[in-house]
Amino acid sequence: MAKPMEKITWQELETGSVVTEIGNAREYETGSWRSERPVVEASQCIKCGVCWLFCPDACIVRASDGHFEADLTYCKGCGICAKECPVGCITMITEEG
């Protein structure tokens, strides 16, 4: 979006409140909701993709060396990935501050 969403006034909306840009919700960074953060022990990751498959926020990405990790821009810290990982290589860590 050209303008930050909080700067947009109602006069600038499309007729009928049509949103013409697809998937622009990615501008809203849900990572700020998080109180816990998943940390992947990369050396143990078997690259199965189970965490990726079950993340409700579609925020598991693949690092350059092939293992999976959370994109903290969006991760809400639900802990599903840690719970479902078949080898248990994800730990939830409390966010400080």
Next chain:
Amino acid sequence: MDKFSVFSSRLVEKSENFTSGHRACQGCAEALAVRHVMKALGRDTVVAMSTGCMEIISSPLPLTSWRVPWIHNAFENSAAVISGCESGMKAMMRKGKIPAKKINFVAMGGDGATADIGMGALSGALERGHDMVYICYDNEAYMNTGIQRSSSTPYGASTTTSPAGKVSIGQHTQKKNMAQIAVAHNIPYVATACSSFPFDLMEKVKRAAETPGAAYVHVLSVCPTGWRIPTQDAIKYGRLAVDSCVFPLYEVIEGEYRLSYKPYKKLPLTEYLKGQGRFRHLTDKEIQMIQQRVDKDYERILRLSEEEK
């Protein structure tokens, strides 16, 4: 993202047509179900969605999580709106105004939108036989407005409008069986699914979209907020619902039943109920009573799918 090397998740569509940045609660398996459904459907899809959690969390103006044409609807009419889209686009293709191609016309709603408020529009659309798919995300209450009971809330569940207490067990009516109501319309495809079984879910949604005529998919969608469970357990409870046969996974293709998954060992109902705050008040005797009902319903589905073999 590149191809995944191991496990069949590498066969799953990588692109996200329902993007991050949506505002569902932490651990919302209803949002996960939408994510899976949209992977199965792909970009050549038009979605009409009734109000409810999934609509509210994905479309706060001026943002949207959708990467397909998506129409917000009032509570009751997503099935009617998608009927119109399908008929209109078909007519435009016939007249050569738009190129002819396969488009998935999909209406979606929660259990309140489906089993209560949009039931009339849905029944009409199924009866008319539009080439469409209806997907119900069943989290067993009106969650978006604060956990009010719907006709899809199971017996014994405590909600804000069916609170359990000294004189009440909570919800005192039986869960309406929407999949069976869809079957009674004699449509070519009906299925039940759950996002804890993503491959099964995606396969069914694909099949529903490929089926000419009307198709209905009922998706049990675990809601940690309304079910009062820890967020990380959302997938586990979907699995328990299926493994305890509270929510059997099956398809009905041209009237013929096919069980999709038979638990290796049928779990006792308590495994599913315990740990869920909404069922916390139930006594052993009450659970026993509910167990009998679960057994009876499951045996019926089992019988129907075995008769077809």
